[in-house]
Amino acid sequence: MTKTTLREDLASVGVKVGSVWDLVQRRDRYDAALPVLIQHLETSNDRSEVEGIARALTARWASSAVPALVRQFPRWVDGPESKPRHTGWAIGNAINQAWREDQLDDVLALAAEPAYGSDRAMIVDGLWRAKRPEARELLEALLDDDSVQQWAVYALGRLATPADITLFERVLAEGTPGGQREARKVLKKLHIRKENEQVL
Numbered sequence: 001m002t003k004t005t006l007r008e009d010l011a012s013v014g015v016k017v018g019s020v021w022d023l024v025q026r027r028d029r030y031d032a033a034l035p036v037l038i039q040h041l042e043t044s045n046d047r048s049e050v051e052g053i054a055r056a057l058t059a060r061w062a063s064s065a066v067p068a069l070v071r072q073f074p075r076w077v078d079g080p081e082s083k084p085r086h087t088g089w090a091i092g093n094a095i096n097q098a099w100r101e102d103q104l105d106d107v108l109a110l111a112a113e114p115a116y117g118s119d120r121a122m123i124v125d126g127l128w129r130a131k132r133p134e135a136r137e138l139l140e141a142l143l144d145d146d147s148v149q150q151w152a153v154y155a156l157g158r159l160a161t162p163a164d165i166t167l168f169e170r171v172l173a174e175g176t177p178g179g180q181r182e183a184r185k186v187l188k189k190l191h192i193r194k195e196n197e198q199v200l
Contacts, residue, residue: 088119096126128158150178157186162194
């Protein structure tokens with residue numbers, strides 16, 4: 001049996017594109033394409049194609065793809081010393097955009113694994129949306145992980161209160177340049193909030 005291409009399989013469900021990257025530019029939903037994209041995400045060995053699929057799945061309405069994205073993330077990460085914005089980063093960003101609360105255990109497990117390096121950046125970045133306390137606990141722990149510190153600072157900053165000022169002051173004093181930059185922004189907001197609370 002001849003293996004069909006992603007383009008052919010998309011056309012078979014009524015989604016006609018020149019390549020998967022055409023979907024990345026679209027703003028409409030293409031729900032019919034999801035099963036095809038998921039299938040090829042799990043079977044393709046082409047890095048560019050996998051990255052294109054991940055970027056096409058970077059949408060809130062693509063939560064059905066999260067289990068496959070989680071399974072494929074370790075396969076495509078570039079390691080703890082890598083710079084972000086490669087295939088692993090793209091898969092992580094898709095996970096960030098699409099996960100639901102009932103998928104959080106798998107998301108937290110990826111975010112907590114230091115071997116995945118900065119490819120975890122956007123997974124960490126989106127953890128402020130989680131309702132469970134384990135997410136906040138993990139974000140506090142990741143303040144000591146240089147590869148994702150600045151994203152942990154950003155996400156934790158979305159949840160922080162003036163009682164957390166010392167956490168960010170420590171990053172400002174000892175953190176990475178990116179972590180310090182984010183900590184400075186968070187601290188500015190928290191000090192203003194603290195002053196307003198004191199006035200009231």
